[in-house]
Amino acid sequence: MSDSERLKIIIIGAGIAGLAAATALRAEHQVLVLESSRLKQEVGAAIHLGPNASKIAIERWGMDLTRLNSPEVAWYTEYTQQGEPQIKAQIDTRRDFGAPWLLNHRVDLHQELRRLATDAEGPGAPATVRTGARVLSVDGDEGTVTLGDGEILKADVLVGADGIHSIARTAVLGYDLVAKRSGHSAYRMLIPREKVIEDPELSFLVDGTSLGITTFVSHDRRVVAYPCRGSTRPELLNIVAIVPDRALEAGSTESWSAEGSVAELVASFSSFAPKLRPSCGLWQLRDQDPLHSWTRGRLIIIGDASHAMLPHQGQGGGQSVEDAEALGALLSGLTRAQSSRIPQRLQLVESVRIERASKIQGYSREKALGAKDGNTFTLNAGEFSAYNYSYFGALDWARKLGIEVDGLEGGGKEQVAGRDGDEKEPSEAPVRQALASLVAASG
Numbered sequence: 001m002s003d004s005e006r007l008k009i010i011i012i013g014a015g016i017a018g019l020a021a022a023t024a025l026r027a028e029h030q031v032l033v034l035e036s037s038r039l040k041q042e043v044g045a046a047i048h049l050g051p052n053a054s055k056i057a058i059e060r061w062g063m064d065l066t067r068l069n070s071p072e073v074a075w076y077t078e079y080t081q082q083g084e085p086q087i088k089a090q091i092d093t094r095r096d097f098g099a100p101w102l103l104n105h106r107v108d109l110h111q112e113l114r115r116l117a118t119d120a121e122g123p124g125a126p127a128t129v130r131t132g133a134r135v136l137s138v139d140g141d142e143g144t145v146t147l148g149d150g151e152i153l154k155a156d157v158l159v160g161a162d163g164i165h166s167i168a169r170t171a172v173l174g175y176d177l178v179a180k181r182s183g184h185s186a187y188r189m190l191i192p193r194e195k196v197i198e199d200p201e202l203s204f205l206v207d208g209t210s211l212g213i214t215t216f217v218s219h220d221r222r223v224v225a226y227p228c229r230g231s232t233r234p235e236l237l238n239i240v241a242i243v244p245d246r247a248l249e250a251g252s253t254e255s256w257s258a259e260g261s262v263a264e265l266v267a268s269f270s271s272f273a274p275k276l277r278p279s280c281g282l283w284q285l286r287d288q289d290p291l292h293s294w295t296r297g298r299l300i301i302i303g304d305a306s307h308a309m310l311p312h313q314g315q316g317g318g319q320s321v322e323d324a325e326a327l328g329a330l331l332s333g334l335t336r337a338q339s340s341r342i343p344q345r346l347q348l349v350e351s352v353r354i355e356r357a358s359k360i361q362g363y364s365r366e367k368a369l370g371a372k373d374g375n376t377f378t379l380n381a382g383e384f385s386a387y388n389y390s391y392f393g394a395l396d397w398a399r400k401l402g403i404e405v406d407g408l409e410g411g412g413k414e415q416v417a418g419r420d421g422d423e424k425e426p427s428e429a430p431v432r433q434a435l436a437s438l439v440a441a442s443g
Contacts, residue, residue: 003125005335007342008094009143010155011127012135012168014039015305016047016110017320018161022117022127024328031127032155033117034145036134046186046238047106052391053318055099060393061116065100068112071227071234073101075212083201083216091212097389103213105190105229105236109317112285130332135162138171140299156339157346158299158326161320164288166305172296177288184310187241193230197199206234220244238368290358302327306354309361315388317355326353326394330405348405353400360388362422376427 011018015033022031049057049070057063061229072094078087115126127205134148138158145153160168170176197203204210206227211234221243227234234263288308294301302323311314330349334341383416391397398405 001028001335003030005337006125007155007156007331007334007336007339008032008154009159010034011159011161012112012138012145013162013303013305014129014131015161015163015303015325016106016113016317017163018159019110019113019117019326020057020131020321020324021161021302023113023122024324024330025129026117026125027123027328029157029333030125031117032151032153033127033129034133034147035129035131038131039129045102045190045240046105046226046236047109047317048314049104049109049321050314050318051093051097051099051101051389052320054102055097055391055395056321057113057225058099062122062324063116065102065111065231067115068102068104068229069110069229070102070104070108071231073103073212073226075210076348077210077212077214079216079350081216081218086217093389096431103211103226103228103238105238108229115430118396125358135167138168138299140171143298156298156336157331158303160299160305163304164308166301168299171293171299171307172293172301173291177291183245184318184384185245186241187239187243189230189239191237191239193233193235193237206237222407243327261325288361290354290361295343295346295350298342298346300327300349307357307361315360318388319360322391322394323353323357329394348403349394351403353430354400355401356391356397360420361418380396381402 009025009029010023010033011031011033014022014033018033018035022033026030032328035251044112054063058065073091073205074093076087076089078084079085091101098357105388114129116122118129120126135145137146138160139146140146140158143155145155145158158168159168160172162168173437193206196206205214205225221241223402225240227236228238229235286388291306294306302317303320306323307319309319310321330352331342331345334345350365355410
């Protein structure tokens with residue numbers, strides 16, 4: 001395909017979702033990513049990539065695990081608030097789901113996705129990342145983006161990957177959506193390995209013999225700990241301490257980089273064993289209802305812009321990767337001469353993705369806050385593990401949903417033909433109790 005035939009795609013936001021989308025789309029299209037910051041330092045602590053997402057990033061995009069250098073979940077361990085063991089279970093998602101469950105430093109994952117999106121050696125043309133480009137407004141019907149300096153950019157496809165405060169989402173919905181307070185906030189911190197191993201009671205968290213996720217749980221708060229940066233000898237221990245907002249004196253914010261009070265953190269967990277009371281960030285957890293639509297004309301929103309979710313399933317980043325892969329798969333083969341078909345294709349992406357992402361969003365909420373309006377999930381924790389992780393891309397999921405997709409490169413109607421009946425769930429392979437316990441209890 002010549003450059004003149006390639007779709008021009010503008011992605012708003014160069015976070016995890018935006019760079020994942022650029023990676024998925026660069027093989028066939030011209031991609032420009034607009035980022036308001038200067039990207040001098042991506043902020044945040046650690047982020048999961050479950051096997052549903054790592055499978056896509058490794059097998060389809062060529063993510064380099066050596067470069068990423070992230071530990072894999074091998075164990076799940078749960079303790080009471082007094083440090084008494086309740087569960088210790090081995091996890092092997094490579095065996096059970098065909099891909100690793102990765103515990104990444106957010107900066108490392110961001111850098112690897114940026115490499116995949118912009119490296120000259122990748123497929124197609126490298127994506128261009130334009131920093132310092134503040135977006136003022138988006139017009140999905142016209143396919144235009146207006147920047148802070150008054151410049152207007154036009155594209156065949158607009159992808160809003162601009163997070164929880166999304167301007168693109170406002171263009172889709174026609175009104176500003178403000179996520180509600182969930183009633184909980186999370187302290188986040190990264191502790192250097194050297195500090196952790198000084199404590200013989202906590203050194204196991206980074207010593208390489210039982211790497212994975214460790215939780216300390218009480219009735220209304222929890223501490224979640226897992227290593228990152230270093231596949232066999234982690235350099236950092238990530239801590240997320242989730243507390244009810246009523247336990248906080250200072251207000252928390254949605255920012256990834258807001259400063260938290262160590263004194264308030266210690267006070268919030270005063271009933272926990274002394275070894276668990278350790279500079280930290282304070283992140284207000286916001287709750288957002290599933291949206292009725294992700295698209296308008298030539299615009300689609302993905303990631304936190306479309307389905308911001310609480311962290312209790314560790315699926316926020318993974319669902320962004322799934323969104324990105326769906327865009328690449330379902331926009332495949334389209335040229336500029338066929339641009340009139342773009343709104344229909346974007347609606348197809350939404351149809352394939354919205355039910356699954358909304359269900360995972362809802363399950364994350366239920367694990368954090370309980371059922372809303374009496375609506376509970378019929379799947380138990382083990383079945384929902386299978387639902388989360390038994391995902392093989394958008395074309396396969398379209399087949400499971402009974403959605404027909406014609407004329408896609410590498411696909412075609414016969415590959416994704418619908419099945420009889422209204423069943424929308426994937427096959428639920430047996431999942432071991434270890435994963436069931438993890439999904440039920442972890443953060």
